[in-house]
Amino acid sequence: MIGLITHKGIIVNIEPDSLAEEIGLEIGDKIIEINGQNLRDIIDLSFALAEEEIELLVEKKNGEQEVIEFDKEYDEKLGAEFESAVFDGIRCCGNRCWFCFVDQIAPNMRASLSVKDDDYRMSFLYGNFVTLTNTKPEDFERIKKLHLTPLFVSVHTTNGQLRAKMLQNKRAADIMLQLNHLKEAAVEFHTQIVLCPGINDGEELEKTIHDLMQMQPYAQTLAIVPVGLTKYREDCYPLAMFSQEEASRVIDQVERWQKINRNKTGKSFVYLGDEFYFLAKREIPPAKEYDGFPQLENGIGLTRNFLSEWDEITDNVCNPYAKQIYLDIVCGKSAGSVLTSLLEQLDIPNLSVRVVAIENEFFGKEITVTGLLTGQDILKNLKDHQGKRTGVIIPGSALRTGEDVFLDDYSLADLQRDLGVDVKVAYNGGELKRLLQSWHEHPMTLDVNPNVYTWQSNAAYSKNK
Template structure:
């Protein structure tokens, strides 16, 4: 079966433009080597003499021969980072969030990937249950490091049951192979009350800490439960008391890890502190924020960014401005405290915590807000409203669309107010201080995949 990468974009004044490549062209091989993904392309394109076989939109093939500098980039973006289809997840995890989405939603939201290449390239967490011996050899040979692995528990029998896949029992052997071959890994646990907590959690942390320094970090997040669990394994969320005990349990392991590695190693998701009604730890707790993209320390990072912005001068508004800031219920307290200290003449701010009726009241994180919940709950609020600020984390990557397919423009139309997106604390600070000078329209970025030389990869989103 032939594999090919479909060009989705070409950089200006790039080698690809000079060669006459076009959007829609298919790259079939480089120097006779077929390509499975942009990783293969990176290594194949490291040569200085290149034979590039492409297929045009009309089906005609063309062999392009050229010389290039060793580190010269092709300058293209691809429709997908892998050319032989992303590997799908073959598990049926008890806690899988995809299995808990609302019915009749777009098919793409039900796609579960479990591809080690996407883990290496973009930090996606994988379970390794579909990994083959040839994949492990390729990871070793190309040194695809670090990888991001969903461990959940090192108890093989329990893991096999939790993932509904007998291959899941091999996790210790797989991790040891990676570590032995100098592959660094970040790990995570989705913690479920009464299943992989307690002594099981202690054993998992113990096992990972003692695998050595190539295991870089461990993130622990509480299981997320929506109201669409009719056909799912019976699970419950954490109570305030249970969350507090988890924090105490993990703190003991952090003391051990700090003596051993000079860092906490194991980090808790922000939700545990919200559930336990405890303060978010200081920045030192998170060391260098190794799992920020996984949401670990996101609140503290936001606070640090916000505080760093506040030494900048801002002008008062000549006329009153009334802005609504949308957030999840768990973020309301912290956001309100930060905004209370912001004093700008004629700026009136209202923080609106949105109850998640779409997924269920147990879901309090900002990242799972939906457009219809925002519209319904803001529509009936009295008072003036000149604009609405939406957290970027609530939108699908690269798009101004919520998980329920509502667009930013739907909110503007329904509520009759300008909507802007704040992706982080810097954005929020800028919008509050310069509301009258921000762009009228939010720009959507393309979700294309870029190959860069010297084994560096980016995803445009």
């Protein structure tokens, strides 16, 4: 049964001097209708507010409803931020994927971490990957009518029977039919594969890459990431991690397809997650082979992009610190060697830097990426590292989006209190380099924006991150 998480059109913030403030909207108000149209999401809201004469039906916090009539310019912003981009309920996933990471999280974590979003609207608005298994014919008609492009689709394999098994959903077998619907509607889509050894790799991967490449230019990109396995895989389908040899074979296979496609179109089309290169102990590809990092939010090319951002800060030799300072840089196991090589480029007198590559005890030692570090593991590892410490630099990817807490609800303030030193955050390579060059000039932590959704005029959408 596909679940829904209902939010309605609840306003959580009003911009000062905005149209929303002028017409008397308040935090907690729910926007129900515009010009008699019931609103399902901010997509409906955006198109409805493109009119110049507006009749707004609002439900106040006390439950009473009020009609607000006003005129506006076509491209005038409302200036209201919403609790969710979807008002009639976020569609949750009805699959039981063999490799689902949500099924492998620790027990007793906050409920929101167990939500499986599988909503085509969130895919269009914010790049969330969806399987399309709960996308109905009327949804495809709406996608076509409103030209909701691009979408982000979890394909995993173009072998329908295999996909139905992997997702444990018979509707998953229709993936090529659904992708062709998008193609016929001139809707572009980015795709991804969670690759599982012995299941959808080898000849199956060969077929999938071939099939998706044939759908260009509507198929924009293909990202391939290795399956992630935590220690909480109770009652899950038996899967294994990639060995060094297996990861090398995947890289060789994909590089062959990249060369074929670059000769045809000038772009790689298919990209591998950084973990494959770390597992195979191979060099990360140069930036030009990522074609502008179209799937960076999916973790594709994060390391190369980080290195490029670091290199953009060209002043490697800096003024010395007046007194000796000792900084620890936190990262996952897979990124440790990369950071160590970067630090060899720095020449800052009176600065001592130590890379602390954290062992992931929370999810299991097989999880080596920085983005899945928890606050408690960071604290434990730092306490185990003896020696002088002036401060700690935390990777922004380890924090939940829009918040100052780690996945285990341990906060930056908790970490700073328990360590007794300054804790600061670097969200990219350039910020890390600047922190090292001028530690005392940066605030304790960077600003964190809440997860709120903003309507912008003329059918444009944004999410504050």
